[in-house]
Amino acid sequence: MKQLTISKIKEGTVIDHINAGKALLVLKILGIHSNSTETVSMAMNVPSKKMGKKDIVKVEGKFINEEQLNKIALIAPNATINLIKDYEIQKKFKVVLPEFIEGIIKCPNRNCISNSDEPITSKFRVWFDKNVVAQCYYCRRKVKEISEYIY
Ligand SMILES: Nc1ncnc2c1ncn2[C@@H]1O[C@H](COP(=O)(O)OP(=O)(O)OP(=O)(O)O)[C@@H](O)[C@H]1O
Ligand SMILES: [Mg+2]
Ligand SMILES: [Zn+2]
Known part of the structure; x- marks a missing residue:
């Protein structure tokens, strides 16, 4: 399979399985805008076995809070959060839709x-x-x- 390599992040958050087209909104929820200095990479409309197409967001040096998690669940209910430490996934969990x-x-x-x-x-x-x-x-x-x- 041909793959595009994006450099790994050392510490931060990978939000995977975002509904196709919602990555920009996820960035907005995380407070990332055109003047932000964080290292961010993003993929939109990439093929996914589970979802057909999906978006992915990777942010260096940022960990998300409860309110941001709830907002992400509302627009991307299948999203997986991967917390990265020392280039490895330290914790992986699915967002939970708040009732x-x-x-x-x-x-x-x-x-x-x-x-x-x-x-x-x-x-x-x-x-x-x-x-x-x-x-x-x-x-x-x-x-x-x-x-x-x-x-
Ligand atoms: N250090 C890192 N920097 C950036 N992205 C990373 C890093 N480590 C893992 N990822 C990304 O985190 C996501 C989950 O990685 P994982 O290796 O668990 O893949 P997977 O087996 O396909 O997981 P899943 O079952 O959740 O789809 C992938 O998008 C992967 O590229
Ligand atoms: Mg996968
Ligand atoms: Zn009302």
């Missing part, structure tokens, strides 16, 4: 109380039904394209 999220996505319903002047944080129940679905706790509106509503 309930607060303050992470904005309700698409403009009339929802979570979008009013009241100091009310958005709350959604989350489940998987072919795709990730989130339902507003207040107005029951379902969000299917979650990536468009992440704060």
Whole structure:
């Protein structure tokens, strides 16, 4: 098989099995933008046995927190997190879809109380039904394209 070699990272995080096309959003969730100084490599739409096509993100010197993990699970529910130390995988785990999220996505319903002047944080129940679905706790509106509503 022909392979493209990307240099290994010494310490950091590899996010594998990202739904094809979502790598740029994963970078955004990690706070990586055009002025960032981290060493980052990314592959989009590469062939995958499990997924057909997938994206991969590799970030040197960065470890992700709980909120970032939850956000990644919402847009890439199959993602695998590989923590790298001394060039080796020290820990590998799959993201877990949270059942309930607060303050992470904005309700698409403009009339929802979570979008009013009241100091009310958005709350959604989350489940998987072919795709990730989130339902507003207040107005029951379902969000299917979650990536468009992440704060
Ligand atoms: N030091 C490293 N620097 C950069 N990427 C790495 C490093 N070590 C492993 N990886 C990447 O981490 C991912 C998982 O590696 P692994 O060797 O576990 O592959 P795998 O057996 O295909 O795993 P999986 O079953 O999760 O698909 C691959 O994308 C691999 O390229
Ligand atoms: Mg693999
Ligand atoms: Zn709502």
